[in-house]
Amino acid sequence: MVFPRWIRALRAVGLSLALGASLLGGTAHAQGSSPVRILVGFPPGGGTDAIARLLGEKLKDQLGQNVVVDNKAGAGGQIAAQALKAAAPDGHTFFISHDHTISILPLVTRNPGFDPARDFVPVAGFATFVNAFAVSGGTPARSMSEYITWVRQHGGKGNVGVPAPASVPEFLVKLIGQKYGLDLAAAPYRGSAPMMADMLGNQIGAGVGSIPDFIENHKAGKIRVVAVMGSQRQAAVPEAPTFAELGLAGFEDVPYYGFFAPAGTPQAAVDRFSAALQKVLAEPEVRQQLTGLGLTVGFMPQQQLASRERAYSATWARLIRNLGFQPQ
Known part of the structure; x- marks a missing residue:
């Protein structure tokens, strides 16, 4: 029997709905409530x-x-x-x-x-x-020693971004300042993403954050990781020395x-x-x-x-x- 077009359309829709319900039911069963x-x-x-x-x-x-x-x-x-x-x-x-x-x-x-x-x-x-110290693309320094020299040339003052206040990165900034006699100020952000945005825009000269926060832009050459925490160099950034290598001990526990x-x-x-x-x-x-x-x-x-x-x-x-x- 040949059905009118509108009946055939309704049957097709019904079949599709039934099949969809079957698939959704199976998914719901597999994925839980x-x-x-x-x-x-x-x-x-x-x-x-x-x-x-x-x-x-x-x-x-x-x-x-x-x-x-x-x-x-x-x-x-x-x-x-x-x-x-x-x-x-x-x-x-x-x-x-x-x-x-x-x-x-x-x-x-x-x-x-x-x-x-x-x-x-x-x-x-x-x-x-590990947490790492990175310099922004607009900062001429290509190593931690060059960054320290650059800060001293600017009166020994420098703002360093950190992804959260009262965090390990902020304390690291304080210890670096003490170690090298610099007036470094930690600039806290609400997470690593806005900190990275300001680093990429050269609104801030450096930042401290985790390797996962920095790795993509480091590999792209937009920022430069110049030091890392831990007892050994990191495979993701083997060129970056540890803080211990730079004479700043106490950051070996990752x-x-x-x-x-x-x-x-x-x-x-x-x-x-x-x-x-x-x-x-x-x-x-x-x-x-x-x-x-x-x-x-x-x-x-x-x-x-x-x-x-x-x-x-x-x-x-x-x-x-x-x-x-x-x-x-």
Whole structure:
């Protein structure tokens, strides 16, 4: 029987809707009822955001759920940390963070609005990285010694961008100033992305941030990394000496990256996310991409991440006290 055109059209639409419903039903079943949310404490475009989006895309496949990156920028990750504290401990919310928010903020802020030991549970770590000192393209210096000479030629004063106030980069600026007798002033930003924008626009002569923040523009020749933290030079920027090589000791312990969940999150949910992350990190492509961003990739199970965080906090508590910094 030959049906009128309008009936054939309706049948085609019905078939398409039925097929779509079938596919959506299958997807919903595979991905679970709610997406996994990864909180990021810095704006889109920065190093942490790029890492979160890379891992989130891969975790989606391992978890069988949609993964959403939720940027809650501001106060050096403090806003995102407070959001984690307020989140339901149901295994659907995780916080990707490096050392600053978890280890440093509680040392430099009188009331950060969260206590990592009480309000969070470590899930797993996935990398370490180093902070670096970089000069802007408009600065003639091509090494740390040349930068020091350049600052002295300008009255010994210089502004150095840092991605957050009262952070390791800010303390590093203070120590460099003390070491070389310079009047360096840390200029805090709300994340690495706006700091990088000003460095690229030559609005500021130098900046301190993580290798992931700098690596792309360093490779493009738009900025120059001239010194790095850590006990050895970094594969991503092998030409840059360590601060220890330059005579500035005390920066050998490197920061970490890890995932955290709200306190009370079921251990089964923690273990599930941790296992998925471990599988993602085993993928050569992922390791290569993270290494290209300046990370040293290495899976850290829950207890290892917890131990590293405690040790890192203790190290910086001593350094901050020695600088005479008072929590604000």
